[in-house]
Amino acid sequence: MNVSCPDCRSVFRVDPAKVPGAGVRARCSVCSGIVPIPAPTGMNTPASGTDRTPTPASSRAAAPPPFTPPPFTPSPLPPAAPRATPPAAVRPAAPPPPPAPRPAPVAAVPTPPRAAPMPAPTLPTPRPTPSTPQGTPATPSETTGPRKPINPFLAKDPNQRAKRLARALVSDIITYHPAKHTEGLRDGTLKQLFREEIKKSFEEYIAQVGQQLAESTTYFQEALNEVLGGGKKIF
Numbered sequence: 001m002n003v004s005c006p007d008c009r010s011v012f013r014v015d016p017a018k019v020p021g022a023g024v025r026a027r028c029s030v031c032s033g034i035v036p037i038p039a040p041t042g043m044n045t046p047a048s049g050t051d052r053t054p055t056p057a058s059s060r061a062a063a064p065p066p067f068t069p070p071p072f073t074p075s076p077l078p079p080a081a082p083r084a085t086p087p088a089a090v091r092p093a094a095p096p097p098p099p100a101p102r103p104a105p106v107a108a109v110p111t112p113p114r115a116a117p118m119p120a121p122t123l124p125t126p127r128p129t130p131s132t133p134q135g136t137p138a139t140p141s142e143t144t145g146p147r148k149p150i151n152p153f154l155a156k157d158p159n160q161r162a163k164r165l166a167r168a169l170v171s172d173i174i175t176y177h178p179a180k181h182t183e184g185l186r187d188g189t190l191k192q193l194f195r196e197e198i199k200k201s202f203e204e205y206i207a208q209v210g211q212q213l214a215e216s217t218t219y220f221q222e223a224l225n226e227v228l229g230g231g232k233k234i235f
Contacts, residue, residue, distance in 0.1 A: 006033065158209065
């Protein structure tokens with residue numbers, strides 16, 4: 001027959017021949033509760049109040065003693081699985097310190113290329129000076145710089161010196177009397193206006209070149225016409 005646990009409602013199969021007439025109480029193998037097992041149907045217990053039919057002595061002797069079933073021991077409960085405890089919060093280990101930065105490699109200073117040796121300056125080969133044959137006057141060498149002005153009063157040629165001196169003396173007359181010179185050119189009165197100046201300049205001219213050269217040439221007269229007279233033949 002089948003019995004069920006009143007606590008967990010588990011159903012167990014029980015042999016009715018092993019159940020005593022008064023029933024039995026067993027422990028549930030699932031929840032450890034008490035499971036009442038009643039007597040099988042059709043068996044009278046002494047508490048029912050009915051008279052049992054006497055049986056002959058021979059039958060009593062032949063009847064086997066009543067069977068007392070062993071106490072029903074439910075199978076032990078399987079050990080409860082240990083409750084998994086949540087692992088304790090483990091503080092994460094501090095990350096290892098970052099590696100120290102490596103110093104940047106120092107760039108090698110480029111070695112400047114060795115300068116090629118400069119060739120020694122070559123001096124120009126001086127040209128040989130051509131020898132001047134005897135009897136031939138040597139020509140003066142050309143100079144690249146400006147030539148120094150020749151002082152007219154130091155010229156070796158007396159005629160050239162006289163011409164330059166005459167023009168210089170007449171130019172001084174105009175330099176000292178510019179307004180008077182302009183008036184004489186306009187009015188045609190140069191002889192009258194510069195009579196005294198011309199006389200003094202001519203005396204200076206004679207003292208420089210000599211009376212013979214001054215009276216035998218017309219250098220002073222030409223200077224008066226060209227310089228003082230503006231190119232007109234006045235004197």
